[in-house]
Amino acid sequence: MNHRQTLQLEPRVRVLHSAEQIAARVREMGLEIARQLDGTRPVFVGVLKGAVMFQADLARATPIDLDLEFLTLASYGQKLSSSGTPQLITDIQIPLAGRNVVLCEGVVDSGQSVSFLLDTLRSRGAARIQVATLLDKVPCRKIPVPLDHVGWRIGDEFVVGYGLDAAERYRNLPYVGALEEVER
Numbered sequence: 001m002n003h004r005q006t007l008q009l010e011p012r013v014r015v016l017h018s019a020e021q022i023a024a025r026v027r028e029m030g031l032e033i034a035r036q037l038d039g040t041r042p043v044f045v046g047v048l049k050g051a052v053m054f055q056a057d058l059a060r061a062t063p064i065d066l067d068l069e070f071l072t073l074a075s076y077g078q079k080l081s082s083s084g085t086p087q088l089i090t091d092i093q094i095p096l097a098g099r100n101v102v103l104c105e106g107v108v109d110s111g112q113s114v115s116f117l118l119d120t121l122r123s124r125g126a127a128r129i130q131v132a133t134l135l136d137k138v139p140c141r142k143i144p145v146p147l148d149h150v151g152w153r154i155g156d157e158f159v160v161g162y163g164l165d166a167a168e169r170y171r172n173l174p175y176v177g178a179l180e181e182v183e184r
């Protein structure tokens with residue numbers, strides 16, 4: 001089995017954060033969330049599919065009682081950049097009234113998705129909503145959104161791996177990398 005077959009190296013992907021670096025950073029984030037929300041049994045709401053790895057690891061790194069919920073936004077299809085108004089495709093399964101929510105995202109780009117989700121979750125009566133994202137594409141922000149827990153701030157690059165895709169590829173890479181030579 002060669003490196004490509006084991007998904008350790010993809011020629012078009014420049015590694016930004018290794019699996020080891022991600023594990024260490026996510027552990028820190030989980031402990032920080034546990035310190036802030038201990039005793040409140042927060043609901044971790046993950047944005048599928050991009051946040052799946054991050055949410056799973058973050059939840060295991062957060063040593064307090066919590067609920068795991070998931071929602072899906074309309075996909076941008078084959079395109080590599082966001083467009084249009086986000087749309088909820090599948091919803092969480094529990095009421096949020098009075099609950100503390102940790103919204104888990106893989107990457108925040110324009111801010112449109114998180115802004116839409118904050119409005120949506122607030123309208124359900126959540127007590128407090130924190131946003132946790134592995135990556136924050138700072139220079140791409142169009143709508144300011146409060147981000148409470150950020151793994152890393154990055155530049156204007158298309159990132160894949162650790163749940164993040166380009167046309168559904170690369171989600172299972174154990175690291176995060178920048179996709180080279182893409183049409184934006």
Ligand code: IMP
Nearest residue numbers: 050082108109110111112113158159164
């Ligand atoms: P926003 O609504 O523009 O902030 O975009 C957020 C969503 O777009 C994320 O949940 C991802 O699904 C997708 N996205 C934005 N930038 C990237 C990227 O660099 N790689 C992979 N997906 C991205």
Ligand code: MG
Nearest residue numbers: 050165166167
């Ligand atoms: Mg995507």
